[in-house]
Each structure stands twice: as structure tokens, then as C-alpha cells.
Amino acid sequence: MQSQIKHIHQQLVSKQISCVDLIQQRLDLLKQNSHGSVNSLLDSYALERAQAVDSKIAKGESIGLLEGIPFGVKDVFMLQGTYTTASSTFLKQYKSAYTASAIQKLIDAGAIPIVKENCDSFGHGSSNENSIFGPVNNAKDSALVAGGSSGGSAVNVAKDFTVFSIGGDTGGSVRQPAGYNGVYGLKPTYGRISRYGLMAYASSTDCVGPLAKSVEDICIVLNTISGKDVKDQTTYESVPIDEASLSHTGGIKTVGYFKNLIDNDAMDPSIKADFMDTLDKIKAKGIEVKPLDFLDADTLVSTYYILAMAETASNLSRLDGSNYGNRISAENLIESYAVTRSENFSEESKRRIVGGNQVLSQGFSDAIYLKSLAVRDKISTDFERFFDDVDIVLSPVTPGIPPKVGDGLKDPMAMYLSDAFTVGFSLGQLPTLTVPQGTATGIQITAAKTDDERVLQFAHLLEEKR
Template identity: 75%
Template sequence: MESQIKKIHQQLVSKQITCTALVQEKLDLLKQNTYNSVNSLLDSTALDLAAKVDAKIANNEKIGLLEGIPFGIKDVYMVQGTYTTASSDLLKKYKSPYTATAIQKLLDAGAIPLVKENCDSFGHGSSSENTVFGAVKNAVNPELVAGGSSGGSAVNVAKEYTAFSIGGDTGGSIRQPAGYNNIYGLKPTYGKISRYGLMAYASSTDCVGPLAKSIEDIRIVLNVMSGKDVKDQTSYNSKEINENDILKNNVKTVGYFKNFIESEAIDASVKADFLASIEKIKAAGIEVKELDFFKSDILVSTYYTLAMAETASNLSRLDGTNYGDRIEGENLKDTYSITRSKNFSEESKRRIVGGNQVLSQGFSDEIYLKGLELRDHISANFNKDFSEVDVILSPVTPSAPPKIGDSLKDPHAMYLSDAYTVGFSLGQLPTLTVPQGTVTGLQITAAKNNDELVLKFANFLKETI
């Protein structure tokens, strides 16, 4: 199967290239890039690690598949000794005291981190414009947004500045930018990869996941990062997905939500392209079923009610006392107020205020608890659907990427751009964006713990549509 990781590995092993030259080339591209995808470069660390890989190869020692492969990290992951800013003013001087479990597993496998990547501040956004480092520009058309919140990660992969990148997905933050930049992006089953060391946005839907240019590279990276971690009690053991396991398609039935396609919000071109893809799938002998689901505005409302509540709770610790850039006021309360008012972005403040509102006395029963109840209904609906179909196919977004600046003018429109991604997050399901089928790709979703089937069907679609 097509794989940048395997291609680079072979070039290193056969001594066609040196790891040092490869890493330096990628670092130069990242330094020169005009897409605002870089928050900080890990150049000295990367070159030191590359020299060690070259020394092993020179001594005819065997190297692992990921050894010497350059990758990027969304700037919400702890990497010991590096700036971890979450693209915010509040943490612009913060250095990680430890390394996230998922990143440490990649380092242990020999992969080389090059860059901490630009993103929406604290993951709050769907365009990677809510960042103190400047809006990330789309890799296909720099006048458009890159998608969010893992926009920098998606752009670096699309431009081949990195072989792969690690993003974070709460309500679509890997899948949507992957679609906007025509690459693959996976939100695995919740808990398949440890969240330890990922800055929490909404803890009940936060997922660690890879972005890459091929299904095989997604599989390789997923296998390395997956597994139980004692530091994250939501994580679990899972079996490795072998390359041969995803070569033969065994999907017999595909479902899609007709209310997604009949929605007034969907662009005519996205609808037409999606239905054309469905016809090609039918022509390949696969049964396709229309499914009923919650209206997209209910999904968005439920997701943002719960996500804002969780982020208000998670970010309450950032007050300039233990974490963050402290701004002194006349008293302690004033210091907290000024520090948070000056250092959080407008979008982050909007979500914190919204979260505190739905958790407040008099509102929590009416709004927050209703959101929890709706999430249970959504999960039950998915269980019913997966008793009828093997996978669910959907557009990634209802429309093409907007121009830079448009989302900032209309936050409500930005929230609605997540209409087709947030439901699968609430269900904690494995979902993969593939760069086919519509202008922003297609999403493949399977039942919990069935990540292998998602990759399998993606491989089938690659040859079918």
C-alpha cells in the first residue's frame, strides 16, 4: 500500500538519503512556509535525533519503521522542555514539564518531532483563526481557512512538511481540517489512545489522532499510539491492526443519514457529489440504507452545551496562579479577572461564559442535564443503526471552506460547520475523513472499537469512487 513512512524508511535503510539531510530539508520548508502552520520548531532536538539514526545506519544496525520519520505535533500536547502554548497569550511562555503518553510512544519508536503546530486557541474553533500566531492558511487555496482546530497539523501534512502529524479531535477538529486540506484524518474510538498530556477541552469527547496522506500511514501511527495507559483510566487495550486486515473489504451494508442530505444547510454541490458517491457504492454491489437521525441543529446544540460546560470546568485552573501569564490587579480577585480577560481569546471567553451559564444554578437541570440525556439517546440511536449497517457514510461538512475572516464575523455559522462531525464525537465512535467524494471529503464511521473496519472501507473507497 501507498505509504510515505515506508518510502522514507526504505530510502534511509538503502542509504539513498541521510536522516540529517531529510530533517534539515523539512525544517527549512517549515521555516520558509507562508501558511502560519508553525508555532515553534524543535530543530536542535530533531537534528540530534537524526544524527543518532544516521549513526545506527552507518553501523549497519537495524532501524524500526518509524525511526527517523519526521512528524508534527499540534500545540496542545505536552512535550517535555518545549513551549506548549495552545496558541494562546495565556500560555505563550509555558514549557512542558513532561511528555504526553501518545507522543512518548512515537518518540520511543524513533519518530522525530519537528514542530509544534498552530491551532485554534485551546481547540476552540473550526477554522484555526482563533490563534495568537495568525490564521492558518489552507494548503489548497491560501485565501481559505485551513479548518480547525488542528489546522496547522493538516496543512503541514498536505504540504509534506511532515510525514504525518498528531492532532486532537473533540467535535471534528481532526476530521474537518483533513477534509479542508484533502488528506486523511482519524478520530479513533474514544479511549483507544491515551489522552494523558493532551490539554483538555471537553474530556468526554477529546481524542488523540493522526493526520496523514495515506490510509497505511494512519494505520502505522495508530498502532504505535494505541493501548492502555495507567495515567488515563478511559484508555483500554486493543489489538494491533495488520496491513493485510484492511486490504479485503467485508462491508456489506452502508448507511447514511437522509436528514443530513436533505438539510437546507447543505450546499447543492456537496449534496450532488455525496449522492453520486452513494451510487458508485451501490454499483459495486454494496447495499445502501437511508437512516433516520437527530436533526443536525440538535446535534450541534447538544455538543456545544456539553463541550462548553466541560471546557469551563477544565480551564478554571488557568488563572495565572499555577499556570499562565499572570497580570497583577489591585487584589487577588482582580488579578484573576484581568489575567483571564486579557489572555483568553474572544472565542475561548465565549465558551467559558457559555459553559458556566449552563452549569449555573437554575440552568443546569434545564440545559446541562438535558444535554446529557440527549447524548444517551444519540448513543442508543447509533447502537440501533449499527445493528442494521456495517458503516455510516456522511459528508464531512455541509459546505466548502469559507474565506479567512468570514468565520470570525459569524461564530454561529462556525458552530454549524460542525453539524456533521459532532454526532460521532458524542457517540465516541471511530470516524475517518477520506479525501474523496465531496469538496471536503467523506466521513466513514463504524461502531465502537471497530477502527479496523473504518480503515478497511476507506481502502475500498479509494478504488471505488
């Protein structure tokens, strides 16, 4: 698909459409939508910025590529003066005092945020049903879940309510809903984009990631928001990816896949058959395909959730109603803390906080938490070895198709296991992109650390061959 960003940019420059009309059209669609993807609209803010763009064009001034382009923001990112609720009771009335670095870079480039998007509360979930604003329904079939936790972001892109959206990916929260809704969703190399202003879930794997309808638009947004940030010491200086280089795919000679995960009994037969057919088509292009042996799905999911729950218990310990959030008074301070946290956190958030405190507690940390850290180190080592042999690793995004709304909440363990194909790449801190091809829920393209360009190149190759 062609770049929507470039197409709309040309429409604005040639005055085929005014920026105010463009923004108003998208706001109207968001108001009418029945998918539950909206937490709050930024209409006054967006229209004011649109008027400024139209004024520049009327004066004959040039505008940047992203100037006037409407985008969505997952409701876990700070945007000064707007509600940032994390889809939670706790922060339902919280207004941001500052703006997240990634969002600020887009605003500085002239892009216009128009909506704060529904998500699982504090990013806890894989179905976007753990939200005080209700579930987000799948863009293709409203009876199905949108996936999580960035479900609202994926649906808004899929339905053309936004040109692109910015989500957060900890263990698959951009990639999985992107696959469920048929759009592109990128988890970049950890540290490529600043996390400053993103509410922390699991700090060692949290990533900022764009969702869009084309590889080219993913590349444009990625270049805009990447780079070193003094406010986030995990960031590094990255070289912008030249869009012309996306067609330079000759260096990709070998593709690997995890045979043991594909052969798992939990795999939906149709997903497996479609994925193997995709590998056959890649072989037909003259690219070598190699089976790889990785850790089993249960080990990957267990390791990820032990570490993620430990980190979320630590990160959310600051929420007690004292400094911000919905405080509930009780007989004394301790009781007030207990009631405030019990009443304001969702069942899923409480499940993860309790689990995290358990694995960090005396008598358990050595046996569980420290062993999980060792497994994470092994995963990183294994990936280094894999990428000595292959240029790209391909995998399904999910082992099954999206469940019906309501089904995921009945079985939390099944929800966790739906992340089997995404969490390993998060633990390895690798660049991974969901593309809406190959299976009913897409496929993932993964490369070695900092090699985000190669991921986009291979996605461009697949896009050309559609």
C-alpha cells in the first residue's frame, strides 16, 4: 500500500483539502465509531493546530512531510494538559503535566494528535478488555477482540480514523493487535525510541512503537521519533533509515523459523498451514529457509511474565493516592493505601502486582526471579547465535485467531499463552515488525539488535510481492 502520509501531504500542499477539513473528518469518524477505540478526543487542540497549518499553506510557506497529519496516542503517553488515564479507575481524572518525548517529536514535526486511544488498563492484557471504558472490538469483526494492550491504536489505524498511531509494546502489545486488525505494527530495538513520558509497565522491555498501513509510513514515523534522549538513559543515537534503502533487499539470503514452536500442539492448524505456505513462497524466491530450535513456549511465557510482573509490582508501587490518582480515605494511612489500591486497580493489574511481589519476596526471589534473569540472558545469547546463521527470523504473531469478546477474561492463562510468539523477541530486545500477510493474524519479521532497517527491508519485499 502506498504511503498515506505522502498522499495526504500532497493533498494539503496542492490545496485539494484543507487541514481543518481533514482533521474534522477524522474527528467525526472517531465520534461515530462503535469499536470502543476512543478514550478522549483532542478536538479543540487538534483544530487549532490545523488552522495554523492552513495559514502557512495560504501564505505560500512550505510544510513538512508530517505537518497536518492526524495521529492517535495510546492512553499511556503523557500529553500536557490532556487526560492520561491508562484506561484505569486510578487515573481517570489525571491530567498530564508534560509531554512524552516521542509525542513531542511528532508535534515538533507538525503532526497533529487527535485522540487518546483505549487500551488495557496500565497495558495489562492481550485482548483490550481490561479497560474502564469497555472493550475494543476488532476492526474486521466486532464480535472478536481487538487484541492488546494497544487495541484502540490498531483499530483506529485499520478503520482509517487515524493515519498512524503510537502504541507501547512490552511483550507484544503493538504487534499482536496489529496482527489481529490487519495493519503494520513495529516494536523497535529497545532504546531506539525514548520511553520518557510512557507509563512504565516492565521497564526492561517497554518500547514505543508506531502502527500504520504501510512499511513506508512506519519508516517515516520511526525516523521522526528515534534518537538519544537525555531523559532516558537507555536510549542510543541511531542513524535514520533512508527510505530508498528499503528496496535494497539483496543482502537478505537466509530466513530462520522456530520449528519447535510451530510444531507445538497449541498452534491453530490454519495458522500453521498458512505460515508454512509462506515459507514455501519465500524459498521459491531463492531465499534459504532454516529451521531453528528455540526454548519452548511455556518457558518463554513463564520467564516473560515472572520478570514483567516483578517490574510492574515495583513500578506501580508509587500509585497509592498520595501524590496523584483517585485517593480513598479510610481509618488510618495504611488502611487508606490498601483500600485505594484495592478499589482502583483492575483485577488483571492486581493479579500482576500480587504475582510480582510474590516472585520478589524472600524465599522466592532466588528460586524464581533470579533464575528468570538467567533464562533471559540465555535468550539473548541464543539470538546472537541465530543471527550468525540467518539474516531474518520469521514467526507467526499469535498461535491462534482472535477470541470472541468476553472469552479471554474467562481464562487468564490462555491470554498469557497467546503471547508465546511475541515475548521472546521482547526479552531479547530485538526489532520486530508485524506485517498483515502470511497468516490470518499476520507474521512477524525480526532481525538482530539495532538492525531495524533490515526488518523494514524484508517487509518491503513482502509488500511488493503481494
